[in-house]
Amino acid sequence: MKERLKNFIFQSDGKYTAELKLEEASFGLGKLPTRLLPDGVSKSICGYCSVGCSLDIHIKNNQAVNLTPTRHYPVNLGEACPKGWEALTPLRAMDRAIKPLLRNPNGQLEPVTWARAMEEFVNRFVAIQHKYGKGSVAFISTGQFTNEEMALLGVLAKFGMGFLHGDGNTRQCMATAVTAYKQSFGFDAPPYTYKDLEESDVIVFVGANPCIAHPILWQRVCMNPNHPEIIVVDPRKTETAMAATRHYALNPKSDLTLFYGLAQILIANGWINEKYINGHTIGFADFKNHVQLFSPDLVSQKTGLSMDDILEFAELIHRGKRVSFWWTMGVNQGYEAVRTAQAIINLALMTGNIGRPGTGANSITGQCNAMGSRLFSNTTNLLGGHDFLNSDHRKKIADLLNIKEDCIPRQNSLAYDQIIDGIIQNKIKGLWVIATNPLHSWIEQKTLREQIKNLDFFVVQDMYDTTETAQSADLVFPAAGWGEKEGTFINSERRLGLIKKVAEPPGEAKTDFEIFKLIAYYWGCEQLFTEWTSPKEVFHILKRIAKGQPCDISGIKDYQMLEDRGGIQWPFVLAQETAEPERRLFADGRYYHSDGKARFIFEEIKNNPEPVCDQYPFTLLTGRGSSVQWHTQTRTAKSKILRMLYPQQVYVEINTDDADRYKIRNSQWVTVATRRGRVRAKSFVIPTVKPGQLFMPMHYEQTNQLTLSSFDPYSRQPSYKTCAARISIDEWE
Ligand SMILES: Nc1nc2c(c(=O)[nH]1)N[C@H]1C(S)=C(S)[C@@H](COP(=O)(O)OP(=O)(O)OC[C@H]3O[C@@H](n4cnc5c(=O)[nH]c(N)nc54)[C@H](O)[C@@H]3O)O[C@H]1N2
Ligand SMILES: Nc1nc2c(c(=O)[nH]1)N[C@H]1C(S)=C(S)[C@@H](COP(=O)(O)OP(=O)(O)OC[C@H]3O[C@@H](n4cnc5c(=O)[nH]c(N)nc54)[C@H](O)[C@@H]3O)O[C@H]1N2
Ligand code: SF4
Ligand SMILES: [Mo]
DSSP: OHHHHHTOOBOTTSOBOSOOOHHHHHHHTTOOOOOOOOSEEEEEEOSSBTTOOEEEEEEETTEEEEEEEOTTOTTTTTOOOHHHHTTTGGGGOTTBOOSOEEEOTTSOEEEOOHHHHHHHHHHHHHHHHHHHOGGGEEEEEOSSSOHHHHHHHHHIIIIISOOOEEEEGGGGTTHHHHHHHHHHHSSOOOOOOTHHHHHOSEEEEESOOHHHHSHHHHHHHHTOTTOOEEEEEOSSOOHHHHHSSEEEOOOTTOHHHHHHHHHHHHHHTTOSOHHHHHHHEEOHHHHHHHHTTOOHHHHHHHHOOOHHHHHHHHHHHHHOSSEEEEEOHHHHSSTTHHHHHHHHHHHHHHTTOSSSTTOEEEEOOOBTTHHHHHHHSSSSSBTTTBOTTOHHHHHHHHHHHTOOGGGSOSSOOOOHHHHHHHHHTTSOOEEEEESOOHHHHSSSHHHHHHHHTTOSEEEEEESBTTSHHHHTOSEEEEBOOTTEEEEEEEOTTSEEEEEEEOSOOSTTOBOHHHHHHHHHHHHTOGGGGTTOOSHHHHHHHHHHHHTTSTTOOTTOOOHHHHHHHTOEESOOOGGGTTOOSSOOSOTTSOOSSTTSOEEOOOOOOOOOSSOOOSSSOEEEEEEOOOTTOOTTOTTGGGOHHHHHTSOSSOEEEEOHHHHHHTTOOTTOEEEEEETTEEEEEEEEEOTTSOTTEEEEETTSGGGGGTOOOOBOTTTOOBOTTOEEEEEEEOTTO
16 A cells, blocks of 8 residues: 555646655645646636536636626526625635544544545455445435546446445436436436527426526526416425416425326317327327326315316416426425426427427426436446446447446446435445535435444545534545536536636645545556546547437537537537537437337326324425525535525424414424424414425425435435424424
8 A cells, every 4th residue: 555655646637657755645645736727717617506607717816816607608698696606715615624534543533644544445445345245335426526527436436446336416306307208208318408498488387496496597587588478386485486477386296186187188178289299209098098087176176276277277388389397306306206207298298399499398407417417427327328237338338448347237226215224224334425415415314314323434525524424424535626626517408518627625635536536546446547537538438438329429529619619518419510509309309219209107196105194284395495505505604695695594484374373473493393303493484385384495404304204216316395294382492
């Protein structure tokens, strides 16, 4: 090990050299050398949400001094939300992780050298694998770093270190859309371009609150010149619902019934596009049979919407010439989520609202590079949308990477929740968590916290060593963040964009890319990565991997081309080099199944796993609280400006009538309890939540102490959006 240490450092071209002395090596080990940043403006894609706005970072004297939204970028056209404007601030936070930390025998985390950290990492993971088998270790990664880093991690862990299991926080977020698209279209392919929001005459948002969660997309809606009907399907009267032309406040998790009911009305009235159905789909006759029973009367009972509302909704879809359907977490996070997403897809297919401007069955993604993790993380599918179970695919990837085919697992990874279950069953003994904060964000958090204690070895790689998850780790790797590295992201509309290095990581923090390369070296599998010298080089590997797939990007020459074109949407093969800056899929009505046809997929309605009852009479909803808070707040809470724009204490929204009934005043401490536990929160009395419902933002740690571990059976995405709860005046007072 020591010998290796002596000989290791990155050169600016990413290659290793053997010139360092031991002392120097153990200090700046494996860190790319400081680069001088030229004065001027450097464009970079925002590192928060999946809208993928471009920001102009202003550089002076080798420092990023300011930023402004890029004016001529097709996504944001000169706009940014407050998180984007404040994107540089979290880099300078006082609690940045600056040294590797190792838990000492007294149970405290103490700083160690990178060399010591690497030794510990390799020795302990190897020992666990030796004792319990290869499958006894797992990683959980993210939708929040670059494609190049995702691919490097995926190849390192699965082909280099022999991990069988690795998943990401994208399971919490996008797994439902992925599964729904794969089954319905034959590939995970959100079909739209943002311009569709400007070209629709009817825009339907289901379980999506873009005014808060995707603010710049909402700006695009506001640019629509057609005075569109904007329909919001959400139990709460959200900011988006207030700005819409119609709001259907259905009962939580009654969406599937509603969409089957709408399909029934459309069919009964002949408001369908038979030519499209016959030419481009399979399974309509069975679907028609299935929805027959969903009469407006029944749908009204189940959804709580009036029959008039339901008929009006169907009529609006029928009257629209260009209807687009957009869904987010209100759909994806549910116990019958995949079928709900597919019910939306079915509506688009049966009315022929797909493949034309202003149409589509469109899932909006969450994190800046969730779309990249769907293609390149090597977790749920083999690199580039390939299949671990398919021997041709394994051979193809092995050949492309110039590695042995038997390095590639012949099985799918366990899903996130199965990895967590594996800990309690003593099957998973080592866990490596990268760029996600599960001890705050995972469902039924208390159980996870207990299970983590059962691990033999727990490693966290994060920008901050103060996160709930890092604080529980045995070993913490200090990571560079957005702004301190380069690479590519893919946004919701399949657009690849470039992020730039505009600041030095603090202390000994390294980019995730560097950390993975360092691990490869210490593990002794660096021969797999001779070509993986820098993100730029890895981008060419990704192009090779994706060639011939629906997500083909082989027409993108290099990073410079991405920059010059204002990002490029996949697919982009050579023939399309002169293509429009905004492109949608399925204009030719051909889907990715081998027969070229989309599928109608449907199923019986399921029972809510935890309905309300006398003891827990409220439905607890959770989600985003404000446009200035990001998830577990590790980044956004570092900005004084953003902090001023949202409540510091955890709060629960309760309807005005319920508050009266329970004698709860506004801004009073209350207790919210579920079968998992109870928390204190400030009451926020507000008519936008319906009677019988409560809403808590996910940004506060307490929220997931209450949620119920339940999952969609196909996507294994957690059902964060509903469980039974009670509320009372503070039981602790
Ligand atoms: N400011 C900010 N923006 C973000 C994020 C953030 O943390 N902060 N996170 C990003 C990420 S990763 C994601 S995934 C997206 C999420 O973006 P969204 O999905 O738009 O946000 P959520 O608030 O989680 O959920 C949307 C809505 O679903 C509704 N809902 C709950 N139950 C149901 C139901 O049964 N049916 C229907 N139809 N609706 C229901 C909720 O009331 C909520 O208003 O936001 C991204 N953007
Ligand atoms: N109750 C409830 N819970 C939810 C949801 C909900 O609606 N309701 N939504 C779910 C959804 S959709 C999501 S996406 C998840 C999000 O949950 P998380 O992924 O846990 O949330 P983040 O706060 O974004 O965590 C990202 C972590 O990565 C670190 N980080 C940022 N950039 C980098 C980097 O470049 N490198 C490294 N190594 N670290 C970095 C940050 O400091 C932070 O600790 O939460 C889920 N949880
Ligand atoms: S909308 Fe999303 S991508 Fe755009 S500035 Fe805000 S957080 Fe960044
Ligand atoms: Mo998400």
